[in-house]
Amino acid sequence: MMKRQYPTLAEVAKVAGVSLMTASRAINNRPGVSPEKREDILRIADEMGYVANRAAQKLTGARTRIIGVVAELHTPFTSDLLLGMGAVARAADYEMLVYSLPVCDRRPPHSIIDMLRQIADGVIVILPYESDYLESMTTAHIPVVTIEQGVESAFPSVTADNYQGGCAALRHLIELGHRRIAFISGNDRLTSARDRRRAYRDVLAQARLPYDPNLEVDGDFLRKSGFEAAQKLLALSDRPTAIFAANDASAYGAIAAIREAGLRVPDDISVIGFDDIPIASQLHPQLTTIRQPLQQMARASVNLLLALIAGLDAPSEQIVLPTQLIVRESTTMLKARKRKEEGEKVSVAR
Amino acid sequence: MMKRQYPTLAEVAKVAGVSLMTASRAINNRPGVSPEKREDILRIADEMGYVANRAAQKLTGARTRIIGVVAELHTPFTSDLLLGMGAVARAADYEMLVYSLPVCDRRPPHSIIDMLRQIADGVIVILPYESDYLESMTTAHIPVVTIEQGVESAFPSVTADNYQGGCAALRHLIELGHRRIAFISGNDRLTSARDRRRAYRDVLAQARLPYDPNLEVDGDFLRKSGFEAAQKLLALSDRPTAIFAANDASAYGAIAAIREAGLRVPDDISVIGFDDIPIASQLHPQLTTIRQPLQQMARASVNLLLALIAGLDAPSEQIVLPTQLIVRESTTMLKARKRKEEGEKVSVAR
DNA sequence: CAGCCGAACGTTAGCGCTAACGTTCTGACG
């Protein structure tokens, strides 16, 4: 069934009246063919609907001009990243194929890289998790670039500066006069979550603000966890005037809880998120947040991979791209009255 | 660079002290090998870290146990569909590779299928758009299944019953006593959008309710368009008591506009969406909507493709899967007073 | 005008695998 109907290079060559190698050279734009013959061959190949067989190309060790991507499709932004990466790849005359990693798959992606190795010229792994097993595949024998890995990645990697972003978020709140600032964390399995938490604590310390464990509530990046975390925070006798949520989804969860408690955002409590998801600029209130440099990450990762494929032995680079504070409606100056109260409390706390 | 280090079948065979074909048979679980030898070979292959080269397999015309998927990653649900499809494929010992189609790509996916054909055993195309060019590739010489295509698809296809879902949505509103029901459409380039619009008109006619062009506002499935459409509807002298939005995103947009106008959902206006996006059960108000049978679609499409790959010449099937009405908070009975008013108006209109 | 160089081609081998045949050997049966 499904008999072959696509012509092979040999058939094209025969019709063009040249040898197989001449045809190969013409089609791959390599020297050693006279201009007229080259044009002839290309025309005939086109007429015959010739499509180079990438499986055969790969088998001979040549490039397939395909890059493989391993990603968890359900992670926020993954699709944005992929779209960006696809565009960059296509601009370089590469195609991109994505392997959708099942959520929380315990199977080492080793076997997936093994598969992609046979098809693609290089692989980009988008794994928000710090994966020990990734290290076990340094012998992949194919260029690999990771996105969002921990800094200790064994491969060249591209990542957003979560720490810097977290710092910017907290400083923004502090500049607005807030002193009692809560943090709703993300899933600490993720490097990004840990970096944001670290930023919270560090900036707090830098600003000589007291660290109150009650203000640091565990979440998991989901809306619901933000909601529940905020409920806990609101139940405190001495509740925060601002909340830094580790991502936008949990920020919106927190906002929902705050409103349900009869309070207003940002008048009673300021909320800042992280990510700048698309609806952050649409939902009310528009969310103040930290924007991830997705386009730059896409561009950088693909370009880095293409460089590796081209044989440029790029030193095991770690590209860290800056994030950006986007101020919208969900944060505001701490009211003078409140600030005074807070100020007193803080001094007492010291 | 990147010297080969993965063993080939020949190397495994040599170590096992058998011929290449015997090793091939053992590894592919084919008859003609004694049980002891088979076990031996498998053990050795495992020890040596043997990974079958799919490019070589494909070249000989054998199966690669890979299915290709062409999808627009940004279309809502695509990632859910892909996740489901991946799970089904993996259960059948198949891997899945996704080609992310650029949004609004004018380039015929012909070339993409040509590429996937060299890698995969079959292809699933998720295209919400009715694509004329798809027809031009009936000569793909590889099994193809489409999802969400128009019924006139040249390939076996799997689709949600958008028409039936739209009917259910409208009947729900009518049963709640609503008579003046508006429709916010989706992008009519999409088959699904057209089917939902058709359902709106048909059920209106069936219920002998008057059709008012003013109540049918064009949208494009985005939140913003729902917002603007609702504003238009609210500006009508005789505004609707219920709105059927062609998808959840625009339903939430409409709700935002209604609230901004100082009205409440569902007390003043009922709103029903379509899709049952994840946050529909989380955002306030929880949205009454029509759930798409994503898991079933994933399962059906993969199984259909696998059947085609297995050579079962499934008659060019069109599998249409039923949707499900999910009643939540955003719709409610028309108030008795209002119903009376509306009833009068309707009789006058006749 | 011999010699030689390089552009324009052609030929060969092989990438890793499988289908399709050979070959060998065991054992059952008349």
Place this chain on the structure above:
DNA sequence: CGTCAGAACGTTAGCGCTAACGTTCGGCTG
């Protein structure tokens, strides 16, 4: 005890392509 089926293997020929090395031939040099 010959024979013959069939299981258990081995051998050969590609799949479509490219790297590496031949071959041919026009033209330039001394």
